[in-house]
Amino acid sequence: MGKRLGLIIGVNSYQDATFRPLQFAETDARALAQWLVHGRGGNWNPADVQVLLGTEATRELAENLIGQLCLQRAGPEDLVVIYFAGYAFVDQISGDGYLACSNTYYQQSGSGIHVFSLVGQVMAQSRAAQILCILDCFQFGQLWNRRRGTPFDYKPLLGPIVQSGLQQIQGRLLYCTCRGSEMAPEMGEKNLGSFMYRLIMGVGGPAVDPATGQVTLQGLHTFLSQRLDDQHRPQVFGREPRPLVLVGEMPSFGTGALHSESAMAQLSPSASGLAGLPPLAPSDTSSLGQGQPTPDQNLLMQCQQMLSQARQLVQMQSFQQAYQLTETILQVNPTFVDGLILKGQILGSVGQFQEALDVVKRVVDLDPNNALGWSMAAALLANTGQFPEAMLAVDRSLSIDPSNSETVSLKEMIREKLAEAQLDTGKRSRLRSPEQKPRDNAPSFALAAGIQLVALIAGVAGAFLPLLVPSAKVISILLESLALAVLVVNGWRGSYLYGVKRFLITLVFSLLTGGLFGGLILSLYKTTPFSDFLVRHLSSSFSTLTPLTILTLWLAAAAALPLLSALIGLIAGIIARARRK
Secondary structure, three states: OOOOOEEEEEOOOOOOOOOOOOOOOHHHHHHHHHHHHOOOOOOOOOHEEEEEEEHHHHHHHHHHHHHHHHHHHHHOEEEEEEEEEEEEEEEEOOOOOOEEEOOOEEEHHOOOOHHHHOOOOHHHHOOOOOEEEEEEEEEEHHHHHHHOOOOOOOOHHHHHHHHHHHHOOOEEEEEEEEEOOOOOOOOOOOOOOOOHHHHHHHHHOOOOOOOOOOEEHHHHHHHHHHOOOOOOOOOEEOOHHHOOOOOOOOOOOOOOOOOOOHHHHHHOOOHHHHOOOOOOOOHHHHOOOOOOOOOHHHHHHHHHHHHHHHHHHHHOOOHHHHHHHHHHHHHOOOOOHHHHHHHHHHHHHHOOOHHHHHHHHHHHOOOOHHHHHHHHHHHHHHHHHOHHHHHHHHHHOOOOHOOOOHHHHHHHHHHHHHHHHHHHHHHHHHHHHHHHOOOOOHHHHHHHHHHHHHHHHHHHHHHHHHHOOOOOOOHHHHHHHHHHHHHHHHHHHHHHHHHHHHHHHHHHHHHHHHHOOOOOOHHHOOOOOOOHHHHHOOOOOOOOOOOHHHHHHHHHHHHHHHHHHHHHHHHHHHHHHHOOO
């Protein structure tokens, strides 16, 4: 039984600004490919469907893949479907039709796919049982407009000889729809082009043969012709009396004549009927089916084919299979940048950010001007919290491709995250929570105890200073006050930040100070009742207070106030930690 082989091409944007960007070409191509390989859709083998989108869809690669698909892979029982969504135009000088790839220039028609070569040198020469080429194109060019018989006529693109040749051979169809023209804009429904939206609607049910479960082109055409307007209604060129089965059991074509030699000759470049056509331009020497690709070109084509399959697997969320296929690609060609990018995307999708970042670093090492690589690096760095490095990477990406809206949005996100991180760092530097303070290690503990001891000694020394210098009472009071303040602050801070362990230091020194206070009272004033002592000394003026009196008062304060401060700090710290939790 034969196989179904597909090549799906979609191009929205072009290097030549003459071609204004399209809205739905790439979306339509992606949707068709997904439907073909989906188990509830066409159920085609994913390995037999290749996809070229956007900048990858160059003329050189598209031509090589078409030639390889039709002339090398396709067998006598196989169906080949080629879908092209993009611009098509008629050359102003030769009158030949061309399909515009991403690197095609309107004034250099040879940089596009030559429709005559596509039909005459590939489709007509292929062994495939059936070839369906769907042209979903924006019609472009003044010559096309002058030659059209109806507002959306496709005949100017093909020319009379190609049309006549297609009628002489069965199994070769061009299925053409007008995506838009210079007189009519591109139309869409549900984020798809109108033609593709109706096509997928049809194959999803209405175009299915209830007796066989098959979807044939003939049945689909009937459905589309009834539901599409004049702009999008398909035009068929070619002859195929047999069913062209897109879904369901493939028919057997036997050994009979798919086409005869004489029929093929109608589209052969050497046929006398084509003798009057102008020869291919020099830039067309690599046209479809011409010459043998070099080993490097073969390697590139193999990698591109496997890459297309891997991307389809990613779209179907089959990340493991896609990753294995990507690894196979990189074993064949370790420096294949597109393969490395896809590998990085897969790793990022499954949350392996560091592994993905290592792959992306390899990409930018190989191709420092790869804007996508730098953008991916920025996203991965942001995901791992490396916001300054992410900002550098996103700036590098925008310096290469400043018009990428996704990268611009990524930069805004990174800027916001970087600002949040800087604000959080500033808050933590001004007031660090108990959990974020340094651990209460031995050096820190010893320092706190040393400060308590020095402050206690300084206070006692301040009390005895007037004995040595009678006129230094003011200095004495200042020294004692400073020492008392250090004891109070150190007790509060240690208990608040470090808890009970530091509170115990303050408790020990308070008990020590209280002992000194009590001992002083007992030893110096044991012969005098304490009440008389208070009345006699505390009622005195400041100038008549003795150093011993000042020392006694200071020791009482140094015993009580730091302990009270430490107790308040301990309670406050406990409350703060509870709130954070």
